[in-house]
Amino acid sequence: MQHKSLDLQNISLAEFIAPVFKNKYKILLVSFVFSVFSVFYALSLPNIYKSETLLVPNSGQAEGGMAKLASSLGGLASLTGVNLGDAGANELLITIETLKSRNFILDFINENNLEVPLIAAVGWDKASNDLILDPEVYSYEEKKWVRGPTKWGKVEPSEQELYERFMERLSVNFIEDKSMLSLSMKHYSPNLSKEWLELYVARINTWMRNKKLMEAEKSILSLESIIQDTKLSNAKSVFSSLMEEQIQSKMLVMSKTDYALQIIDPPYLPELKSEPKRALICIFITFLGGFLSVVFYLVRAHT
Known part of the structure; x- marks a missing residue:
């Protein structure tokens, strides 16, 4: 675990964010699912x-x-x-x-x-x-x-x-x-x-x-x-x-x-x-979905 930590300190930015580009379609799909959910949720309020x-x-x-x-x-x-x-x-x-x-x-x-x-x-x-x-x-x-x-x-x-x-x-x-x-x-x-x-x-x-x-x-x-x-x-x-x-x-x-x-x-x-402010609700939930999926793939790739 300590050795992995040292590797992360020396990794370049391009290498660090590479998993994001590798899984970009999955991230977009997750963001889309969250956006659809946000629309139905906002309209239900x-x-x-x-x-x-x-x-x-x-x-x-x-x-x-x-x-x-x-x-x-x-x-x-x-x-x-x-x-x-x-x-x-x-x-x-x-x-x-x-x-x-x-x-x-x-x-x-x-x-x-x-x-x-x-x-x-x-x-x-x-x-x-x-x-x-x-x-x-x-x-x-x-x-x-x-x-x-x-x-x-x-x-x-x-x-x-x-x-x-x-x-x-x-x-x-x-x-x-x-x-x-x-x-x-x-x-x-x-x-x-x-x-x-x-x-x-x-x-x-x-x-x-x-x-x-x-x-x-x-x-x-x-x-x-x-x-x-x-x-x-x-x-x-x-x-x-x-x-x-x-x-x-x-x-x-x-x-x-x-x-x-x-x-x-x-x-x-x-x-x-x-x-409710439905537009803001949709933007926030969509952004949250994209952010969580990015974090997930980064953590999975570097641990």
Whole structure:
């Protein structure tokens, strides 16, 4: 073996690659077989469509008056449980993280009954505009899950499975230099990719608006109690100003449909698939077949 290694070190390039030329027709045949396989494989993959939307965060608009008041009141407001700090920046961060949070996504899936199209769909029939469901996963006639237990130990989709499958279809990107948010949704059906994205944006706005309304209502009740218990007129004036700002903030939140995210470019109905890249798949598999056959004949000739 050691002697063979020394011979390989002294071998010329022409001698080294000679087996490739000697077996070139076999290599071409293997590459052709791989190319044919790649075509059938690529054609077997279902089309995936992607809808996108561009959003601008509305965070901080409802807090404009509060921020001004906070600069003059210092830390007094925090004693009442009213947060007047960097509310705009915090709310933007909360909105982005909520978009990807398990609790929000599972609530969205359950609210819109997305379990079947999310887990059981394997394609889309363009002629009938119907989803193609895997009969080994879900029985449409019996309306029940018929697959075997998954790695989560359940026949029906678990929360973990639903969350992971949804996150595979969702993309959330914050464009920092433009302060914009780009969302995209992928699905076999172009109609569902658009519909789900529209529902998703509407849901996050409703979710964040309700959250803000609850916080404002809680602050108002807290301030009312403090004002009643306060004897000093100056302190009452301060807390009354705080409560007035909270009431104004609540009214502004109630009036805004797109409270958290304003739509700049709405979700569109994709006409062309985004995946799979069939040409690239065919090129890669064909190249892989040729490369492996070249390596095989080189190794066999020199060992």
